[in-house]
Amino acid sequence: MLKKRIGSFGIILIIALIFIFLPFVYNNQSFLFNMMLYIALAEGLNIIYGFTGYLPFGYVGFFGAGAYSASLAILFLHFPPLLSIFIGGAGAFLVGIILMPLLKLSGAYFAIANLAASQALYYIVANPNLESITHGPYGISLASIYNPHASYYTMLAVLVLSMIIVLFIRTSNFGLSLLAIKEDHITASLAGVNVAKARAIAWGLSAFVAGLSGACFAWYVSVFYPGTVFSLNISVIVIVFALFGGIGTIAGPLVGALILYSFYNFIGISAPEYFQLLYGILIIVLVLFLPDGITSILQKRKIYVP
Amino acid sequence: MFKLRSLFFSSLMFILIFSATSTFGKSIPSVIKIGTLYASTGPFAKASESQFKGLKFWVHNVNSKGGVFVKAFKKKIPIKLVAYNDQSSTATAAAMYNQLITQDHANILVADFGSVLTSVAVPLAKEHRRLLFDVTGTGAKFFTPDNPYVVLTSLPTSGRWPYTLADFIIKHKINKIAIIYSSNDFDQSQAITLHNKLRKAGVDIVYYNAVPSSTSNYAVLLHSIKAKNPNAVIEFGYPNNDIAFLQNLGSSGLKFNMVFTVFPGQLFKLLKSNVGEQGLAYTYTYPTPPLLRYNKVNLGVGIDEFELAFKAYSGKSPNFLNVAGYNVGLIIKKTLETANRYNQLSFRRAIGKFSGKVFTLNGLFMVNKKGAQIGEILPIAQFVMKDSKLKMNIVYPEKMKTADAVYPAP
Known part of the structure; x- marks a missing residue:
């Protein structure tokens, strides 16, 4: 177990070093920021989907809640950006607690209810009657604290944190409890696992990671609209990235986001007119030939994937 | 000793001549790179593609005449349009604008259609000190006194409409x-x-x-x-x-x-x-060109001539966003013709110089100190x-x- 933990820490360290030094070599910082953002979100989704089997189609709701919580902390409470990022995570965690009854549902019912909840949140935030609080549909401007470099490295810290959380779950008894719940929650309960508590912790951690990511995103772009941070495209992209790499591991969502986001940008830059065609073909190939993700190739050969 | 001294001076002369010629060669670009984004899918696709088509038409016209006259170099230089597809996504747009600035080193940055896709370009342009030609992003919060790196070209800010x-x-x-x-x-x-x-x-x-x-x-x-x-x-x-x-x-x-x-x-x-x-x-x-027929212009062609030429180029009659895309090209051309030096702040100063004096097929071009369009009336x-x-x-x-x-x- 110790060996596996050290190996996984090695991967996290390498990723951190790459993103620390990459801006000095490749200065499209927005691309690198988005890459980190999607890896962190894919890891956050992995916590709930990869280990408990709950697919949150409305995962973007936590992301948006984080972006808005942090922004309101900056605009109204005049909190410094780093504290506000934490508030963003806490705000999403709070939303996670409010939405906890959804965990009583399962399968498609949970996915749809979660999607509806994220849309409800979007309409609440974008309500013109709440203009004095959320700025309604007219967007938020954080131009006064715009700092792309600081927000970049804060995002890196969130990425590392998300990977450490997944590492902890992957290599702890708590993770084993979650996997047992994923297989059969009644059997897990009979074996002494506190199903409700374990699921709630995973749900809250997943929401917290998405909230921190949303808060960093808000700081990085500095001007955004509700539609930007509650866009369902974000949920879809993150789910596809996690599935492409393979869920239930640290490496799967990481590899998925690294490959697919790079490919996404590569096509967008080199062959924008064929974007939909090429991206669609890639996803079809994935579904047909690698339904358990890229890392399943190694797992089938009994090679340990962190 | 004499030999050493003459070697030193001849080396120095060589370095000076070499550096002077290489600097000269570098300072006149072979093309002016205009970087822009468009959306081929998503909620802004229809409008964005129309605006992009108007800009492409302007590039086509200018290049067919040998390029645009750049006052700083006193010569005509062709335009190279570098365009990426942002799929109507602000996150993708941010990465693509950054790509245009940091990787392609676009000399001129033109925003995609509307306020949402322009919103991410405004802080990036300011951060990288690159003048953003905002075509149709009319959101008032883009124009602040501390940001000289944004100019709205083809519509007034929405509060003035x-x-x-x-x-x-x-x-x-x-x-x-x-x-x-x-x-x-x-x-x-x-x-x-x-x-x-x-x-x-x-x-x-x-x-x-x-x-x-x-x-x-x-x-x-x-x-x-x-x-x-x-x-x-x-x-x-x-x-x-x-x-x-x-x-x-x-x-x-x-x-x-x-x-x-x-x-x-x-x-x-x-x-x-x-x-x-x-x-x-x-x-x-509110009628806009081509419903509004501005033919008495002092920059570019009037709406009648534009309509004929655009139809010959694309096979379709132009709409307002084609005009807006073409109009930003005219403003870029005038900027390069006016700026004494080839840098972003000189471009902004040049715009200040001709603001209020230029009448295009889109109406009077006049911006305030924040770069917001106030000339065109609807x-x-x-x-x-x-x-x-x-x-x-x-x-x-x-x-x-x-x-x-x-x-x-x-």
């Missing part, structure tokens, strides 16, 4: 007004301006409400408005809102003395095909039926008027 509409209402003594607007930056700023101006003039605003931008059914709202018995109903919305509003109005059988919507004057064909000629008859709008037009055909008359302001308004509407 209803100036003439307010004057028209006041002048015609229309004293009971209903205002319904979609809850977004663009429409809210118009509603606020109109509301404040009318209130100041003592006009009674009997209905003033926002609806979500996704509203597609106005039937109940129209009856609520009718219950207040206004003389004029002003609807500020996006094209989908205007279409739904006018369709519901037609099917409801309700009549108002004056009905105003925003987009029939910009996207006439789209509105006509969805609402029909009867649905547009006797309603009012007159008021009314669609009327003549010989069973829909015709547009400009009814206000007086200097542009082609006919009197038919008020109240029959």
Whole structure:
């Protein structure tokens, strides 16, 4: 177990070093920021989907809640950006607690209810009657604290944190409890696992990671609209990235986001007119030939994937 | 000793000559790179592609004449357009704008269509000290006194749009007004301006409400408005809102003395095909080129000539966004012709120099100190039926008027 933990820490360290030094070599910082953002979100989704089997189609709701919580902390409470990022995570965690009854549902019912909840949140935030609080549909401007470099490295810290959380779950008894719940929650309960508590912790951690990511995103772009941070495209992209790499591991969502986001940008830059065609073909190939993700190739050969 | 000294001096001379020639060679680019984004999918695709096509047409025209004259180098240099597809996504757009600035080293940065896709470009352009030519992003929060790196080229900021509409209402003594607007930056700023101006003039605003931008059914709202018995109903919305509003109005059988919507004057064909000629008859709008015919211009070609050339180039008649895309090209051309030095702040200073003196097929180009467009005015037009055909008359302001308004509407 110790060996596996050290190996996984090695991967996290390498990723951190790459993103620390990459801006000095490749200065499209927005691309690198988005890459980190999607890896962190894919890891956050992995916590709930990869280990408990709950697919949150409305995962973007936590992301948006984080972006808005942090922004309101900056605009109204005049909190410094780093504290506000934490508030963003806490705000999403709070939303996670409010939405906890959804965990009583399962399968498609949970996915749809979660999607509806994220849309409800979007309409609440974008309500013109709440203009004095959320700025309604007219967007938020954080131009006064715009700092792309600081927000970049804060995002890196969130990425590392998300990977450490997944590492902890992957290599702890708590993770084993979650996997047992994923297989059969009644059997897990009979074996002494506190199903409700374990699921709630995973749900809250997943929401917290998405909230921190949303808060960093808000700081990085500095001007955004509700539609930007509650866009369902974000949920879809993150789910596809996690599935492409393979869920239930640290490496799967990481590899998925690294490959697919790079490919996404590569096509967008080199062959924008064929974007939909090429991206669609890639996803079809994935579904047909690698339904358990890229890392399943190694797992089938009994090679340990962190 | 002598040999050593002569070797030192000859080396120094060589280095000086080499560095001078290499600097000279580097300072005159072989092409002017214009970097821009467009969306081929998503909610902004239709508008974005139209705007992009207008810019491409301008590049095609300029390059067919050997390029654009750059005053800083006193020579003509061809244009190279570098364009990426942002898929209507702001996150993708941010990465692509960054790609244009940091990897492609675009000399000129042109924003994608509208406020949402422009919003991510504004802080990036400021951070990298690159002048952003904002074509149609009219959001007021982009233009701040501390940011000299943004200029709005082809539309006034949205808060200024209803100036003439307010004057028209006041002048015609229309004293009971209903205002319904979609809850977004663009429409809210118009509603606020109109509301404040009318209130100041003592006009009674009997209905003033926002609806979500996704509203597609106005039937109940129209009856609520009718219950207040206004003389004029002003609807500020996006094209989908205007279409739904006018369709519901037609099917409801309700009549108002004056009905105003925003987009029939910009996207006439789209509105006509969805609402029909009867649905547009006797309603009012802001007309924009090509409905508005500016032929007396001092930069580029007039609208008649543009329409013919654009049709020959693309096989289609131009719409307003084609004009807007072409117009930003004209402003870029004038900037390069005027700037004494080839750097971003000189470009901004050059724009300040010719602001208020340039009249294009899109109207007067004039920006304030923040870079916001204040020159173009949006007159008021009314669609009327003549010989069973829909015709547009400009009814206000007086200097542009082609006919009197038919008020109240029959």
